[in-house]
Amino acid sequence: MADSGIQENIPLAGYSTFRCGGPARYFAEPSTGEEVARLFEWAEEKGIRVFVLGNGSNCLISDDGFDGLVIRIARNMSSLSSEELGAGKVKITAGAGLPFARFGNYCAELSLTGAEFACGIPGSCGGAVFMNAGAYGGETKDFITKVSYWDGAEIRRLDGSECGFGYRTSLFEKLNAEGKNVVILGFEAVLPKGNKDEITALVDDLRSRRTASQPLDVPSAGSTFKRPEGYFAAKLIEDAGLKGFALDDSGAQVSPKHAGFVVNNGGRAKASDVMRLIEYVTLKVYENSGVRLEREVRLVGDFGV
Structure with missing residues (x-):
């Protein structure tokens, strides 16, 4: 695969919003679904594991890195276009590597509401x-009409209604959890036109609320835990007396701004430091409330769990 662009021993900390983690044994950034398929074939021939990485905003990468092939779906697969459908609706087509915030801003620029x-x-x-x-009452499933993906054998397209969307999950996440090869390549979304001033005001309001309530200036993976049914993870953590808590001076800390975030102060904590804190918080919340928190952050590589 001389044209595959496969690189070796690539540090992954810079590809993770947690800003920690070791190297990938092999690393590639494909441009098409066909290239994705060929990379999987290559990995299978070598007998190595594959991890598909996006923006790295919801994962914790082991200090040992990933002893296999990391396929990063990013700038090479970040197309974005629109098509008027009539009746006040517009179809947006986006590549899987496009930043989701860019998709949302693009919709706002076109006076489309819902994203x-x-x-x-x-x-x-x-x-x-x-x-x-999702956030602030909105979810991705609200506007997805089609998803294109590689299913381990061929490129397929599913209607949004067939994607098994649930709270922080989808058919694709479930298939991945079963050990099946699934790579999302892009989606189509249909959104209605709205009032530009109202859309801009809402975007500004949500941005202000996020800035005021979340530690956006510190490396993290966003919300560390899923919301337990009937509860809020941050409230349970705060009730356990853990808001702002740190086990040591490694840099890993429960954010003093939002207890639902574990942060990496100064980017100096190792993944193992972050993981120890996550496990400690899980234990203490269970002891205090009887509720077992479930990680929203995905683990990449070996953590011994």
Whole structure:
């Protein structure tokens, strides 16, 4: 695969919003679904594992890195276009590597309503579909009409209604959890036109609320835990007396600004430091409330768990 662009021993900390983690044994950034398929074939021939990485905003990468092939779906697959459908609706087509915030801003620029919440989400479009990203009452599933993906054998397209979207999950996430090869390549979304001033005001309001309530100036992976049914993770953590808590001076800390975020102060903490804190918070919240928090952050590489 001389034209595959496969690189070796690439540090991954810079590709993660947590700003920690070791190197990938092999690393590639494909441009098409066909290239994705060929990379998987190459990995299978070598007998190595594959991890598909987007914007790195919802994962914690092991200090040992990933002993396999990391396929990063990013700038090479970040197309964006629009098509008028009539009746006040517009179809947006986006590549999986496009920043989800760019998609949200593009919709706002076109006076389309329904994707305002996306403007502040740091992940990629592919990641947003994979986990049905959402915020402030909006979810990715609200406007997705089609998803294109590689299923381990061929490139397929599914209607949004067939994607099994749920709270921070999708058919693709479930298939991945079962060990099946699934790579999201892009999506189509249909949104209605709205009032430009109202859309701009909402985007500005959500951005201000996010800035005021979340530690956006410190490396993190966003919300560390999923919201337990009937509860809020941040409230449970705060009630356990852990807001602002740190086990040591490694840099890993429960944010004093938002208890739902574990942060990496100065980017100096190792992944193992972050993981120890996550496990400690999980234990203490369970002891205090009887609620077992579930990680929203995905683990990449070996953590011994």
